[in-house]
Amino acid sequence: MKILVTGFDPFGGESINPSWEAVKALPDTIENMEIIKLLLPTEFVNSEKVLLAAMAEHAPDAVICCGQAAGRKAVSFERLAINLRDASIADNAGYKPTDEAVKAGEREAYFVTAPVKAMAEAVKSAGIASELSLSAGAFVCNNVLYALLRETFGTETIGGFVHLPLSPQQAEGKNPPLPFMEPEDMTRALEEAIRVLAKA
Ligand code: PCA
Numbered sequence: 001m002k003i004l005v006t007g008f009d010p011f012g013g014e015s016i017n018p019s020w021e022a023v024k025a026l027p028d029t030i031e032n033m034e035i036i037k038l039l040l041p042t043e044f045v046n047s048e049k050v051l052l053a054a055m056a057e058h059a060p061d062a063v064i065c066c067g068q069a070a071g072r073k074a075v076s077f078e079r080l081a082i083n084l085r086d087a088s089i090a091d092n093a094g095y096k097p098t099d100e101a102v103k104a105g106e107r108e109a110y111f112v113t114a115p116v117k118a119m120a121e122a123v124k125s126a127g128i129a130s131e132l133s134l135s136a137g138a139f140v141c142n143n144v145l146y147a148l149l150r151e152t153f154g155t156e157t158i159g160g161f162v163h164l165p166l167s168p169q170q171a172e173g174k175n176p177p178l179p180f181m182e183p184e185d186m187t188r189a190l191e192e193a194i195r196v197l198a199k200a
Contacts, residue, residue: 001033003194004060006051008067008140011042011092018167019066022186030191031198036060042140043093044085048147055151062158062197063148064114066190067141069163070170073179074129075189077116078136078161081145082109086138102146110149114160115200119193126192128185136161158197162190 007020023037038054040047055063069076083106085097116132123130136142145161152159164186171180 001061003033004036004063006038006040006065008040008042012089017068018164019068021183025187030194043091044095044143047144064160065144066162070166072165074131075123076131076133076163077120078133080109080111081142081149084138102143112160113158118196122192122196123189128189
């Protein structure tokens with residue numbers, strides 16, 4: 001099996017993005033699955049293009065995208081993507097859409113096809129806080145997840161999304177204080193979640 005795992009570049013004035021830090025640190029194989037790591041730009045338009053090009057190139061069996069979600073205290077497995085762009089800050093290309101569709105006139109939402117309950121359970125069993133989430137927001141992460149699930153709809157390709165807390169260095173000095181997680185734990189959480197796919 002081939003698994004494409006993506007992380008985003010830093011945005012919103014941060015100098016790192018814990019999602020890419022965690023993805024970058026993954027091993028190249030997990031239980032005979034080849035792990036392909038890809039950095040996505042935190043840009044509405046380009047992130048979709050970069051993702052779809054990589055999917056066309058590698059034809060992965062599963063795609064797990066990861067992003068930063070300041071304020072979350074656990075590794076969050078998203079359950080759906082909605083057809084909405086509503087940004088509270090500009091993306092890295094300076095684009096700040098309000099109440100726009102990801103794809104005009106298309107379906108309102110897609111459910112992820114990754115086994116999120118088993119994945120969240122596996123992370124919890126490894127002693128790392130995990131949860132399920134009903135909204136990936138309306139910024140670039142949700143947009144990428146919508147694009148991924150639209151592309152894989154009706155196919156065998158598994159699609160999922162993991163939101164990660166801030167890393168300690170990002171949380172330091174934030175007022176009000178925000179939860180954080182150790183980078184090693186975030187990487188291990190992804191590894192445990194991906195391991196579930198070998199049995200899926
Ligand atoms: N998090 C943002 C976009 C990039 C990232 O890492 C989000 O939650 O939409």
